[in-house]
Amino acid sequence: MLSIQINDPEKKEYIYRQIYQQIKDEILLHHYLPHQKLPSKRELAKELNISVNSVNAAYQQLFAEGYVYAIERSGFYVEKIDAFPVPDNAAKPLDPDLIEPPSQSKADWISFSHMATDATTFPFDQWLRSEQKALKAEQFELHDGLLHHPQGIYSVRKTIAGLLSITRGVKCYPEQIVLGAGTQFLVRTLVHILPQNSTFAVEDPGYQRIYQMLKSQHAEVKTIGLDDKGLSIDEINWKNPNILYITPSHQFPTGIVMPASRRIQLLNWAGHAENRYILEDDYDSEFKYQCDTIPSLQSLDSFDKVIYMGTFSKSLLPGLRVSYMVLPQHLLRKFRERHAFLLQTCNVLTQLTLQHFIDSGEYQKHIKRMKQIYEERRTVLIDELNHRFGNRIKMEGANAGLHFVVSFDTQRSYRIINKRAEFEKLELYGMQRFYLSENSFSKKPAFILGFANLPVERIREGVARLYRAVYE
Ligand code: 76U
Numbered sequence: 001m002l003s004i005q006i007n008d009p010e011k012k013e014y015i016y017r018q019i020y021q022q023i024k025d026e027i028l029l030h031h032y033l034p035h036q037k038l039p040s041k042r043e044l045a046k047e048l049n050i051s052v053n054s055v056n057a058a059y060q061q062l063f064a065e066g067y068v069y070a071i072e073r074s075g076f077y078v079e080k081i082d083a084f085p086v087p088d089n090a091a092k093p094l095d096p097d098l099i100e101p102p103s104q105s106k107a108d109w110i111s112f113s114h115m116a117t118d119a120t121t122f123p124f125d126q127w128l129r130s131e132q133k134a135l136k137a138e139q140f141e142l143h144d145g146l147l148h149h150p151q152g153i154y155s156v157r158k159t160i161a162g163l164l165s166i167t168r169g170v171k172c173y174p175e176q177i178v179l180g181a182g183t184q185f186l187v188r189t190l191v192h193i194l195p196q197n198s199t200f201a202v203e204d205p206g207y208q209r210i211y212q213m214l215k216s217q218h219a220e221v222k223t224i225g226l227d228d229k230g231l232s233i234d235e236i237n238w239k240n241p242n243i244l245y246i247t248p249s250h251q252f253p254t255g256i257v258m259p260a261s262r263r264i265q266l267l268n269w270a271g272h273a274e275n276r277y278i279l280e281d282d283y284d285s286e287f288k289y290q291c292d293t294i295p296s297l298q299s300l301d302s303f304d305k306v307i308y309m310g311t312f313s314k315s316l317l318p319g320l321r322v323s324y325m326v327l328p329q330h331l332l333r334k335f336r337e338r339h340a341f342l343l344q345t346c347n348v349l350t351q352l353t354l355q356h357f358i359d360s361g362e363y364q365k366h367i368k369r370m371k372q373i374y375e376e377r378r379t380v381l382i383d384e385l386n387h388r389f390g391n392r393i394k395m396e397g398a399n400a401g402l403h404f405v406v407s408f409d410t411q412r413s414y415r416i417i418n419k420r421a422e423f424e425k426l427e428l429y430g431m432q433r434f435y436l437s438e439n440s441f442s443k444k445p446a447f448i449l450g451f452a453n454l455p456v457e458r459i460r461e462g463v464a465r466l467y468r469a470v471y472e
Contacts, residue, residue, distance in 0.1 A: 006048055015050055016057035023058065025086045027067050027078055034080035038068060110462040111427040114253070114403040114450030117317055121373055126362045127353065133360075134352035142348055150342040151335075152179030152324075156355045160324055163358055168285060169299030170308050172326045178335065181321040181345035183281060183311055184213050187245070189342070190307065190325070191217045193334040194243055195275040201241035203231055205434035207252050207281070210245055223436040226254060229262040233269070242275045248297050249285040253434045253448045255397015255404050263297055270305035277331075278306045284314040284401040286367055287374055304328040312354065314402060314452070315367060322346050322354060374402060377451045377459065384463045392471075405431065407446035408470050414445050420469035426462065428469070445470075 004022050006015055026032045039047075041055040048055075059076050062068045068076045135142070141153060151157065157174035164170035180186040187210055197220075202211045204223035214221045222239045225232050231246055244266065248258035270276045280297045288294065298308035311323040327335055357363050378398065385393055385406065398404035410417075414430045421428040431446040454462060 004044070004048060006050065014054075016054040016061070019044075019048075019055060019058035020061045023062060024065075024067055027062075027081060028084045028086050030083040032078045034078055036078045037074075038076040038078070040075055106425075106427070109425040109427055110458050110465060111453045112429070112447070112449045112451070112462065112466070113427045113453060114429065114448045115318065116450065116453035117314065117402075118373075118453045118455070119317070120455070121370065122317060123362065123366055126360075126366075127357060130356035130360065130362065131349065131353040133356045134349060138352050141352060148344050148348065150339055150344055151175075151177065152344050152346060153348065153351050153355075156351045157324075159355045159358050163363070164308075164310070164326070167293070168282065168308075168310075169295040170326060171299060172308075176326050176329065176332050177324055178327060179322065179324050179344060179346045179351065181323070181347075183283065183309055183323045184209055185345060186309060186323055186325045187279065188213060188217060189335070189339060190279070191219055193331055193338050194277060198243050198275065199239075199241040200243045200245060201231075201236065201239065202245045202436065203247065203251060204436040205253055205431060206245075206436055207247070208434055208436060210281075211436050214245075226251065226256060228256065230256050230258040231262070231266070233262070233265055236269065242273065243277050243279065244270075245279040245281065246297075247281045247283065249282050249288075249294060250399075250401035251397070252281070252283065253397075253403065253405060253431065255399070255401060257294065257400050263300060267297065267301055267303065267305070270301075271303035276305060279309060280306050281309045283309075283311050285310070286315045287371060287402060288400045289375055289378060290399070298326065304330070307331065315363075315370070316354075320350055320354070322350060374452065377454055377456055378404075380456050380459050381449070381451050381454065381463070384459050385466075388463050388467050402452040403448050403450040405446055406449055407444045410445065410470055412445065412470060417445055417447075417469050420472075421465070424465040424469050426465040426469060428466070 004019055006018055007013060023032070023038070032038075038044075038059065041052050041059060045052040045055045059068065063070060063076065067079055067081065069079055070076050141148070154174060157177040157179065160177055160179075161170075161172050161174045164172065178186065178189070180189065191214065199220045199222060200214050201222045201224045202214070204225055206223070211221060211223070222241050224235045224239060224241075224244075230248060230251055231244065236244070246258075246266070248263060250257060266278060270278050278297065278301075282296055285293060285296070296306075296308060298306040305328065307328065308326040309323070310325075312320055313323065316322075354363075382395065382398060385395065389408070392409040394407045396405045396407075414432050418428065418430060429448050429450075431448060434448075451459075
């Protein structure tokens with residue numbers, strides 16, 4: 001007879017689950033042998049003093065999972081299953097090196113992060129209103145998930161195409177737009193539609209997450225240094241890549257705004273051979289100071305060689321995860337051949353909310369307001385840095401975007417400054433993060449200062465903490 005024990009009913013585990021679990025374990029341990037007959041339901045119920053229904057439920061579950069089989073008018077028999085150590089119910093303790101430290105509260109920290117935007121200035125009410133409109137008007141899109149186009153919802157792409165034409169001079173049809181949850185993801189899908197055996201080139205210093213991602217796709221990737229106009233033409237000629245990933249509006253991270261002369265050199269370079277392309281990452285182009293925004297590279301391209309990429313991470317919130325790219329028509333054809341099976345990665349409700357947010361004019365209103373807010377933060381920050389550091393600081397790349405780069409006249413190393421910054425409760429990122437090859441490593445410590453999440457009233461204190469981290 002089976003040695004089944006029913007626990008204290010107070011434990012609140014269903015009786016049928018207890019029977020099921022114990023029989024299953026005994027089968028796996030080969031305490032019950034293959035083809036052994038289980039006691040009849042009535043017998044077992046009587047012995048354990050429980051209802052036949054409970055035994056029946058346990059047997060049915062064992063049957064459904066394939067631990068026992070049934071023979072009509074005879075009963076249930078143990079399946080032939082290899083002996084197997086019964087897994088412990090409790091999870092194994094997590095190896096110490098895998099434990100994630102609890103996230104620190106950063107309430108009294110000051111942030112120079114280039115990654116954050118400011119949640120306090122985001123128009124949540126208007127966003128929620130757009131979401132409500134989306135929920136009411138587009139229920140079909142929401143429940144009919146699998147039918148969505150791999151490139152994203154058409155009406156959303158139409159709205160984005162309209163916006164890009166006004167704000168960035170990008171010429172495109174909605175058909176050419178591909179949405180995706182992040183720039184990295186989009187670049188990854190691109191790797192598979194660009195010419196085979198391509199050699200990629202990335203800016204150095206540059207966006208390390210794209211560099212690493214390209215390498216992880218087994219692409220050949222070269223790093224190319226910068227001169228005062230951006231990506232060095234000499235180095236392109238010497239290293240001979242056929243795909244360039246660049247950030248001409250505001251080089252990431254140095255902040256160089258690429259002048260027309262270099263843009264035209266690069267476009268001519270791309271037009272020179274069939275397998276050449278330029279990936280223009282226009283990540284923070286909405287924000288330009290003291291003059292209007294500079295038209296995109298894509299708007300100048302008459303060879304159909306520029307793949308334009310953008311994101312709502314800087315203009316709205318990075319947590320939305322809505323980014324997009326605009327494919328030249330011949331690459332669009334490749335994308336459709338190669339990626340027809342892909343499901344869109346952007347959340348449908350977020351896509352539709354974004355569409356309403358843009359169509360209602362709220363997006364442009366928000367950008368206009370943020371331009372003023374960021375302009376003020378930038379000016380106050382630059383003034384305060386000049387005031388506090390005098391000629392011991394050098395600032396670069398502050399004409400656009402939401403960050404610039406500062407270097408200091410100091411003997412202190414990155415390590416010490418970063419440690420002191422942490423002590424000062426100052427979120428600060430060093431430029432060493434962005435140097436992709438050994439030989440681009442600058443000797444003087446330099447830091448990227450983001451001001452998107454830095455309210456004006458915190459700037460003086462932020463700069464004071466920075467001064468202490470560097471000099472005291
Ligand atoms: C994005 C560049 C050069 C795009 C960026 C960023 O995925 O669309 C930086 C770091 O939100 P996504 O990416 C936007 N192109 O720098 C944003 N920067 C990253 C996220 F904040 C991180 O790791 O230093």
